[in-house]
Amino acid sequence: MTAFAPSGRRGTPPTATRGARDGVLPWLAVPALAVFVAFGVIPLIGVLLLSFTSWDGLGEIQISGLTSWRAVLADPGLPHALWVTFLVMAASWAVQTPASILIGVFLAGHQRYRAVLAVLYFIPLLLSSAAIAITYKALLDPNFGLGAGLHIGLLTQDWLGEPVLAFSVVIFVVSWQFIPFHSLIYQGGVRQIPRTMYEAAEIDGAGRVRKFFSITLPQLKYTIITSSTLMVVGSLTFFDLIFVLTAGGPGDATRVLALDMYKRGFQANLMGPASAIAVILVLVGLALALFLRRLGGRDTGASQLEGA
């Protein structure tokens, strides 16, 4: 991979600074592009082709036209999985965003105790989703878990056995895991806001709350869009956590699209329909990412600090 960069530099005359920059820049993208093509585009094309076949993962791959697509689109499981995926996306966004902004703003202060807290908040991000899921599963067990062990009635619920509770637990665990990451993004965003704005507001007599809503939040607009994009598109691919925590259950209450894809492909041996779902997942992801970019306005390159 790294061989590309030096070869690009060698090919350009060192004297013409302006020309060198123009010549080198495209070459710098080559390693990333090569990885992207090899691990992103080529598998994607493979999945697209597989979605027009029927294959049980063992025998010959047979071209079957639109059979897989028809089967997937006619299955009532698909709208259900899409709906659950949307709910997970919306609910986890609605929980994570306010919490992350508040924690991010709090951690942006330079006090020492906040730095210590920042390190503590960061811990969940270091754990793997599977480990988190196994731990929560054990803690929430209605017979041998935390509630039963401490004899706290409130905690002794059938956390993963009731559809609404199980869904809430998934949202809670997802939020617990990813709020630290988004707080970090917001912390960086808040620290970029010029002090002068706050000073001007203070002279005008603005209080803490007023400053937050009139300066901090508007200035974080693009940070919010970035963080939301990561959250929304990321939530499309939640798999490991839900797979270990509820396996899509109870019934199909937490069966998101990614899980549906896995179950069809690797448990029911239907690689064609599973690939069709994978294609749908990619399309939904692309559409959402594009939509969120639009939301930020056409000219995202413009500085939000202008006039400050």
Added chain:
Amino acid sequence: MESRTPSRRTFLSLSMGIPVGAALAACGTSGPAKPSATGSAGGGGGGAGNATYWYLSVQPQEGVRARAVERFNKANPGGQITGTAFQNDAYKTKIKTAIGAGQAPTIIWGWGGGTLRTYVQAGQVEDLTSWFGENAAVKDRLFPSSFGAATIDGKIYAMPCETVQPIVLYYNKTVFEKVGAEPPQSWGDIMALVPKFNAAGIAPFSLGGQSRWTNMMWLEFLFDRIGGPEVFQAVFDAEKDAWNNPAAIDGLTKMQELIKANGFIKGFSSITADSNADQALLYTGKAAMMLHGGWTYGGMSTDGGDFVSGGHLGYMNFPPVEGGKGDPSNTVGNPGQYLSISSKATPEQKEIAKKFFATGVLTDQEAKEWADTGAVPIVKGADSSFASSKDADFLKFVYGIASNATSFAQSWDQALSPTAAEVLLDNIAKLFQLSISPQQFASNMNAVIGK
């Protein structure tokens, strides 16, 4: 500047889509290229020389399998077998992917039935019919009932091995004494015991419902006791609307009646069998009874303290249902485990595998070791050695069930194709969740008959 925006945007959006594609690609290639590096020159399916063999981990069973391979290797320095152990659920996906990728081990361990049929249809396993014809002695020393799940369209594609595992109704004697109840002799008794135990603050039945096949065992017995083995046989034979059989609807309705009466432990749908939490509920006295595979006996004697050794564990065959047609001696479960030979293996590897089948599988020593784990090996006359075992009573009980059963049906999810099995398990989970009615269950299942 403006003109560059679209391409950058597209690029960003595309890069967001990568995880999906990459994740799928990663899944597709997650089968190991080489099963084990230790002391073996032979690779997955390609190399000549040594044969490879994948089987399930977890003690004490893993030790029995590993020692059988060790003994064979010691006796046959010319043709060695390299064994690799995998966890149960991981193995199911791994073996499928490996076979599909042409990287199968020489000897494929499995449960026979529907999964074996998919291997056969893909031409991935050897036909052993003529080999068994030439080696009748090998065939004759095993339980005849074990060959059913190894036979696809009249031909034998696998060597039955290891143990017979009927599903057994276990109960906690201590809890029954405390409540002053007798073990159920009929379905009516079961329904009458439910309020009794609930009033005492003990769950009538333990159940690891998240695993789904645990729920299925209940339906297997209800269908059999009410309508006999023909009910599911019709499904297996792909008869149209076979799930609409009145016996099937009756069984499904009875099932939901038991669930509605709080017959199962609270939170059963979030308990998994893999963690053995369902067994723990029984031996800790939180639940009075449990319908589970014969293999859980070994787990409960290891984990349950003096529960098994102190004689607190009771066991029986599933009781009859009033007015039912099924023979109460019938049972369901795993009639055996199965070894197939990969058709992609080299002739040398196939020879080693066949030699292993003839001289290394279920030797007297191995049969004895299986009995020591509390399971009945599928060897005729195995009961003669049970007397000396500490688990003699349970072994005799299982041997009796296995040899006296008029019908020993294979577990549904193993008998059906993986595609139909997944739909079945899915609908069973919903049935137990009470989110679909028996009629909806039947029509959902009728839609996938024969698939």
